[in-house]
Amino acid sequence: DDIVFHPLGRASLDEAAWLAKAVAKDIGNRFNVPVFLYAAAHPTGKELDTIRRELGYYRPNSRGTQWAGSAVSDILPQSPDEGPNVVTRAKGISMIGARPWITLYNIPILCTDVSAAKRIARKVSARGGGLPTVQTLGLFHGADSTEIACMLLEPNQIGADNVQTRVEMLAAEEGLDVEKGYFTDFSPEMIVEEYMKLIAAHKS
Numbered sequence: 001d002d003i004v005f006h007p008l009g010r011a012s013l014d015e016a017a018w019l020a021k022a023v024a025k026d027i028g029n030r031f032n033v034p035v036f037l038y039a040a041a042h043p044t045g046k047e048l049d050t051i052r053r054e055l056g057y058y059r060p061n062s063r064g065t066q067w068a069g070s071a072v073s074d075i076l077p078q079s080p081d082e083g084p085n086v087v088t089r090a091k092g093i094s095m096i097g098a099r100p101w102i103t104l105y106n107i108p109i110l111c112t113d114v115s116a117a118k119r120i121a122r123k124v125s126a127r128g129g130g131l132p133t134v135q136t137l138g139l140f141h142g143a144d145s146t147e148i149a150c151m152l153l154e155p156n157q158i159g160a161d162n163v164q165t166r167v168e169m170l171a172a173e174e175g176l177d178v179e180k181g182y183f184t185d186f187s188p189e190m191i192v193e194e195y196m197k198l199i200a201a202h203k204s
Contacts, residue, residue: 002048005041005098008188008195016098017041024096028082031091035082038097042081048095049127049135054078055093101188103155107148107167107181108141117146120170124148124163131158131166150181 003023005016020041028035036055038048055077076085080093087093109117117138122128125136133153141147150163164181171178186194 001092001094003094003096004039004048004102005096006101006188007098008101009192013040013098013100020096020098024082024094027094027096028080028084031083033083033091033094034076034080034085034087035094035096037081038095039099041096041098048097051095099153101155103152103160104184105150105152105160105163105181106141106184107150107164108179109146109148109167109171110177110179111146112140112144114138114140114146116174116176117148120167120174121148123170124150124166131162133158134163145179 003020005020005023007013007016017040021037024035024037024041027033036051037043038046038051074087076087076093079085083094109120111117115138119138121136121138122130124130124134126132126134130136135151135153137149139147139149148163148167150160152158152160152163160181160183164178167181168178
């Protein structure tokens with residue numbers, strides 16, 4: 001799975017990267033799990049989606065409706081940064097990175113045609129010539145809808161409102177209705193606030 005470290009408060013990205021690499025080494029050696037580093041934790045800054053594509057993560061599953069979400073074979077096509085070259089189904093692969101704060105924002109599409117959601121997602125993403133610093137996936141969302149899952153790599157520049165507007169425009173071109181999107185994570189301010197509460201409670 002994916003573990004990402006973000007610097008919050010007065011922490012630096014270098015500190016987050018150091019911690020990411022330390023955790024990767026521990027997981028790789030202690031649990032014998034292949035670990036790939038990404039973003040600031042990677043020597044060249046390789047991004048998460050690039051590594052996943054290289055490993056075959058996004059290839060279609062047996063039904064052709066979702067991505068496979070696993071490596072192409074049990075023998076990895078490239079060596080991980082930590083851990084063995086062999087994948088076991090019981091343990092899988094871990095991706096561990098460090099980067100400035102990102103925002104996760106999902107937008108429901110009122111249709112069950114996942115191919116339409118994928119077309120919209122592609123056009124919204126930077127990879128598809130859409131919004132810069134935005135990564136997307138078109139997914140099933142329950143039994144009666146799909147959704148566009150968005151990762152906003154620089155939310156202070158391209159935010160949720162920008163993505164919502166673009167998805168609504170593209171969905172309208174497909175004759176589809178869109179619901180208001182929702183955030184799937186807490187804000188940095190909320191996380192720091194909760195952390196400070198825990199520290200205060202521990203001291204009292």
